[in-house]
Amino acid sequence: MATEQFPITWITETWEHGVPWQFTRQTVQKYEAAISRHGQAVRWIQSILCPRVQPGMGQHDPTCPLCAGRGRIYQPPPTVSIYQELAKQLAPGQLTPKYTPIVGTPRVWHQKQTINISAVQPSPWNYIAFDPPYPSLWNTLFVDYQFSPLIQVIGENSSVIATNVLQTIATQQISVGQNYSATVATVTGVQNITKDEVYTVASTSLNLIYLDSMGTWAPGDVLSVDYSYVLPYTFVLLGISVNMQWLSPYEMENADALLVTPGWAKISSGDLFTPLSAVQSDSQVIDPRQTGPTGMDTVKNVFDIKAIDRILLYSGVEASSSDYQLFGRNQIQWLSNKPMQPYTLQFRFNPTFVALPNVQSLRYAENKVLANRTSLVYYNKASQAEANFG
Ligand SMILES: [Zn+2]
Numbered sequence: 001m002a003t004e005q006f007p008i009t010w011i012t013e014t015w016e017h018g019v020p021w022q023f024t025r026q027t028v029q030k031y032e033a034a035i036s037r038h039g040q041a042v043r044w045i046q047s048i049l050c051p052r053v054q055p056g057m058g059q060h061d062p063t064c065p066l067c068a069g070r071g072r073i074y075q076p077p078p079t080v081s082i083y084q085e086l087a088k089q090l091a092p093g094q095l096t097p098k099y100t101p102i103v104g105t106p107r108v109w110h111q112k113q114t115i116n117i118s119a120v121q122p123s124p125w126n127y128i129a130f131d132p133p134y135p136s137l138w139n140t141l142f143v144d145y146q147f148s149p150l151i152q153v154i155g156e157n158s159s160v161i162a163t164n165v166l167q168t169i170a171t172q173q174i175s176v177g178q179n180y181s182a183t184v185a186t187v188t189g190v191q192n193i194t195k196d197e198v199y200t201v202a203s204t205s206l207n208l209i210y211l212d213s214m215g216t217w218a219p220g221d222v223l224s225v226d227y228s229y230v231l232p233y234t235f236v237l238l239g240i241s242v243n244m245q246w247l248s249p250y251e252m253e254n255a256d257a258l259l260v261t262p263g264w265a266k267i268s269s270g271d272l273f274t275p276l277s278a279v280q281s282d283s284q285v286i287d288p289r290q291t292g293p294t295g296m297d298t299v300k301n302v303f304d305i306k307a308i309d310r311i312l313l314y315s316g317v318e319a320s321s322s323d324y325q326l327f328g329r330n331q332i333q334w335l336s337n338k339p340m341q342p343y344t345l346q347f348r349f350n351p352t353f354v355a356l357p358n359v360q361s362l363r364y365a366e367n368k369v370l371a372n373r374t375s376l377v378y379y380n381k382a383s384q385a386e387a388n389f390g
Contacts, residue, residue: 029086031260032098039234040277041180042259043304043350044077044149047270068298072270076185076230079103079146082263087143093118093130099147099263100126106145110135124152149231150185158190158225162325164202164211166190171207171229180232180276181207187227194221205328236260237275237353237376252356255375259353267374269357274304274350281309283346286332288339297332299345301380303352304329314341352379 050067053060062069082099087108090096095108102125108115118129128143135141151170158166171182184204190211191198197215204210209225217223238244238258259273286297299305308326311319319339327333332345353376 035234035236035260039236040275041232042235042237043183043230043232043272043274043276044235044265045074045272045274046077046268047072047074047272048268049073049270074272077149077271078266079148080233080261080263080265081144081146083144085143085145087141088139089130089134089137089141090127092137093132093134095128095130095141095143096126097128097143097145097147100124101148101151102126102128102145103148104146106143108141108143110139110141115141149233150228151182151231152228154226156225156227158209158223160214160217160219160223161208164214165325166209166211166223166225168207168209168225168227168229182229182231183207184209185228185230187225189224189226191224192217192221193224203328205326210327232276233261235273237273252375254377255356256378256381257353257376259355259372259374259376261372261374265372267355267372269355271355272303272352272379273355273376274352276350278351279306279348280351281346281348283344285342285344287342288334289341293338293340296327297334299330299332299347301383302330302347302349303379304350306348306350308332309346309348312344312346313339314343319343353377354379354382
C-alpha cells in the first residue's frame with residue numbers, strides 16, 4: 001500500500017497500539033465518514049452460552065429458566081471503544097465527544113501534552129470536564145474513550161397501552177424520518193404517584209414493560225418509571241456479493257453480510273444484529289399443543305418480530321386480536337381462548353443476523369484498533385443449522 005500524505009504532520013514518532021497514530025486517526029475518520037453516508041440503525045444484542053447447556057447432550061431443556069431453551073442468553077451489548085477522535089471544547093474545560101454516555105476513564109491530549117480531566121465528572125457522563133488551566137478553545141484535542149449504549153431514564157410519565165403493559169416514551173427514536181424503537185434493558189422502579197403504590201415488573205420486551213399487576217390504578221393516575229434502554233447503533237451493514245468474496249480475504253466463506261463498526265466494538269460470535277430499517281413479512285404455522293393450554297408459543301427461526309398482523313385458526317376463523325399479544329421478541333402469549341389446534345401466524349419482522357467466529361487479524365493493509373469488520377449469517381440459517389445439529 002502506497003504511503004499517504006497526512007494533513008497534520010507535527011507529530012511523527014508517537015505510536016499508539018502498535019501503529020503510528022496518524023494512520024489510526026485518518027482511517028477512523030474515513031470510516032466515520034462512510035458510516036454517516038451509508039450507515040443504518042442496527043440493534044445489537046450480545047449473546048452468551050447458557051451455563052446449563054451440557055455439551056453433547058443434544059436438545060437443551062425447553063423450560064430452562066435462564067435461556068428458555070435457546071441455549072444462549074441474550075443481553076445488552078458491551079461498550080464500544082473509540083480511539084483518537086478529534087474534538088473541541090464547546091465551553092472552556094468541557095469536551096463533548098461524538099458518542100455518549102461515556103464510561104470508564106477517557107484520555108484527552110493535545111500534541112504531546114496530556115490534559116487533566118476532573119476527578120468528578122457530570123452525570124450522565126455526556127461531556128468530559130477538565131481541571132484548570134484549560135487548553136485554548138482553538139485547540140483541536142484528541143480523545144480515547146469508551147461509550148455505552150445504555151441510556152438511563154429517571155421518572156418518566158409512562159403511558160399505559162393495555163392492562164399491565166406500559167409503553168416507554170424515550171425509546172421512540174426518530175432517525176432520518178423513520179421511527180425506530182430502542183429496547184428496554186432494565187427497569188428499576190414503577191410507581192403510581194397518584195395512589196402512592198409500587199408495582200413489580202414481570203418482564204420487558206422491545207419498548208414495552210409488562211407488570212405483574214397494576215394495583216388500584218385507574219385512567220388518569222400518573223405512573224412514574226425508572227429504566228434504562230439500549231440505543232441502536234449506526235453501523236454499516238453490507239450484503240456480500242460473489243465479487244466481494246473474491247476481493248476481500250477477511251470475509252468468511254459462508255457469510256451473508258458484513259458489518260462495519262466504528263472504533264472498536266467488542267463483538268462475540270453468536271451476537272445478534274438487526275437492521276431496523278428493513279422490515280419483511282412472513283407467515284408460519286404454529287402448533288400450540290406443544291406448549292399446553294397456558295404456555296407461550298415461540299416463532300421458530302425468527303428473532304425480532306415487529307408486529308403480528310393476524311392469526312388464522314384451524315377452523316378458518318380469524319382470532320380476535322385481544323386474545324393474544326407479542327411477548328418478548330418472538331413469542332405469542334395467549335391472554336384468553338388459546339386454541340388447541342395449529343394456527344397460522346402472519347407477522348412482520350426485522351431480519352436478524354448472527355455474528356460468525358471471526359479472526360480479527362485477518363485483514364490487509366490496516367491496523368487492528370480501527371473499524372471492525374464482522375462476518376454475519378442470517379439468523380434463520382444459523383438457527384436451522386443448530387436445530388439440525390441438535
Ligand atoms: Zn439454558
